[in-house]
Amino acid sequence: MRLEGLSRLKQSPKKSDPAPSRLSYRMQRWMLTPGIRLGMRIGVPFCLVFALGSGFLASEKRRDALNAFVADVRASIQERPEFMVKLMAIDGAGTNLAEDIREVVPLDFPVSSFDLDVEQIRQVIIGLDPVKSATVRIRPGGVLQVDVVERQPAVTWRTRGGLEMLDETGAHVDDLARRAERPDLPLIVGEGADKHVAEALRLIRAARPLGERMRGLVRIGERRWDVVLDRGQRILLPTERPVQALERVLAVNEVQELLERGVADIDMRLGARPTIKMTEAAATEWWRVRSTSGNGQ
DSSP: OHHHHHHHHHHSOOOOOOSOOHHHHHHHHHHTSHHHHHIIIIIHHHHHHHHHHHHHHTSHHHHHHHHHHHHHHHHHHHTSGGGEEOEEEEESOOHHHHHHHHHHSOOOSSEEGGGOOHHHHHHHHHTSTTEEEEEEEEETTTEEEEEEEEOOOOEEEEETTEEEEEOTTSOEEEEESOGGGOTTSOEEESTTGGGGHHHHHHHHHHTGGGGGGEEEEEEETTTEEEEEEGGGOEEEOOSSSHHHHHHHHHHHHHHHOGGGSSEEEEEOSSTTSOEEEEOHHHHHHHHHHHHHHHHHO
C-alpha cells in the first residue's frame, strides 16, 4: 500500500508557481509609472494621428482639396445673410464730413462682417481733422454704425497759407476761403498761435467789455500776445499773466475812458511801469496846447 501511494505521488503533476517572474514583475511596475501611462494614453494616439495626417498631407493634390473644402465651408458661413453688412449709417457728422468719411472708407456693400476691421475703420475716421472722436460698430440688421463727435471751431487762425479754423485745443478743423464766411469766430494771427488757443480764448473772454472794437489777437515772437483794436490801437501784453494785465487796462478804461482818447499803444509788458504811446495827432495837439500854455504864462 505504501509503495502504491508513493508511486501515485510521484506520478501526480507538479503545481505551477502563481507568482510572476522577475522580468514580468518589472514590466508591470514599469507600465504603471505615471510617465509611461500618460505616454500610452496620449502620446501613442497623438503619434498615430500625426503619422496618418502627415501621410495624408504629403500629397499636394490632397492638400489643395482640403484647402478648397475649408475655404468653401468658411465662405458658406461668412456669407450667410445674418452676417452680411448692407449699408453704413453716420450720425453726428455734417454733410461735408459724412461725405469725407464715405470717401476714406470705400466699402463695397454688401460685405461680410468677418471681412470688416472695425478698429481700423475707426482709426481712419478719427484721422480726419474735423473728427474729435468716433465709435464704429455693427448693428443688428446689417448696418455699419458710425457715431462721430465733430470738433467745434473756436477761433480763426490767419497764416501765410490762408485761413484755418481751430478748436479750443488748437487742432485743425477746416480751411476758410474768406474771413466773411465765419465772422462770428475771433481772429488770431502769428506763428505759434495755434499752440496757445486756450490762452487766447481766455483773453477774448476777458476783452468782452470792448465789444466790436476788438479786431483780434496777434502772437508776437511766439512768446506773448497783442490785443488789436480798431483805430489802430494795440494793448501789448506781457508773457506772464496776460489776462490779469488786460483786466487792469479794462478797469482803467472803464473809469477814465483811456481807449477813447488819442492813445496808440498801451504797453503792459512791464507790470510795474505801464507805458502809453499817443497817436501822432494827439501828440501834436498836446505839444501845441503845452506851447500855448507856456506862451500865455
